Amino acid sequence: MLGSRDGDDSEGGTPPRMSFGHRLLLLLPRFKHDPDKAPLRDRLSSAFLKPVDPDAASKARDKAGKPQTFEEIEHAAKYGDDKERLLGLLLAPVSAAIGIAVVNDLIAHDPAVGNKQHVNVSVYHELLLVLLGLSVLMIVTAWFRKRMYLGIVMALYGLAIFNLKFWGFGIPYVLIAAWLLVRAYRLQRELKEASGDSPRRSGGGGSARGAPRTQANKRYTPRSSTTKRPARPKPENEKRAG
Numbered sequence: 001m002l003g004s005r006d007g008d009d010s011e012g013g014t015p016p017r018m019s020f021g022h023r024l025l026l027l028l029p030r031f032k033h034d035p036d037k038a039p040l041r042d043r044l045s046s047a048f049l050k051p052v053d054p055d056a057a058s059k060a061r062d063k064a065g066k067p068q069t070f071e072e073i074e075h076a077a078k079y080g081d082d083k084e085r086l087l088g089l090l091l092a093p094v095s096a097a098i099g100i101a102v103v104n105d106l107i108a109h110d111p112a113v114g115n116k117q118h119v120n121v122s123v124y125h126e127l128l129l130v131l132l133g134l135s136v137l138m139i140v141t142a143w144f145r146k147r148m149y150l151g152i153v154m155a156l157y158g159l160a161i162f163n164l165k166f167w168g169f170g171i172p173y174v175l176i177a178a179w180l181l182v183r184a185y186r187l188q189r190e191l192k193e194a195s196g197d198s199p200r201r202s203g204g205g206g207s208a209r210g211a212p213r214t215q216a217n218k219r220y221t222p223r224s225s226t227t228k229r230p231a232r233p234k235p236e237n238e239k240r241a242g
Helices: 002-011 020-027 040-048 056-065 070-078 082-108 121-143 147-163 167-195 199-228 233-241
Strands: none
Touching (some): 082 147, 147 167
């Protein structure tokens, strides 16, 4: 009877009951080698690091190689961008605070009246008005996006603070002013090249066109002189012979 029950269960009856250990083994994941699966190192790097966009390089090339219109280049050369404007608007009040602190320090460490290095307090007040005026000009030029004028005002302010021997405050303004002026120069050069008024093209074309003309004139002048010289002694020889 037992044998027949086992045979019926194994042949086509109800499936045999599985133990708890067999069920636990079935729940565990099966480790199989997948040839299409990425290696463990690549999977860890993609999980912990930011994945690199494969189309980022091509997008950057397309954006860099995309030609700009003449109106965009003209607008970029004439007006500053948002970063330059924000930089000027933030540094203007800082420059005013630096000017007040510098002048107060100079007044506090001014020598006595009898000393040769003594400076009148009114001179320091005039210096403070100049520094505050430059700070106001920074705000105005940055507000209207005048890149070149903003660079000039920052350069003047940085040189003024630098000459007062406060190098730590003056050097950053000089560097920022140099960056703005170089950027303005490059954009103006791109605008000239886009409009066709580049001095390189016109100068190169003019020199190339003018060179054959000068050479032709030099070649032509000796021929005219050689043809006239042998014609003059003929009447003189005839007069002497007569």
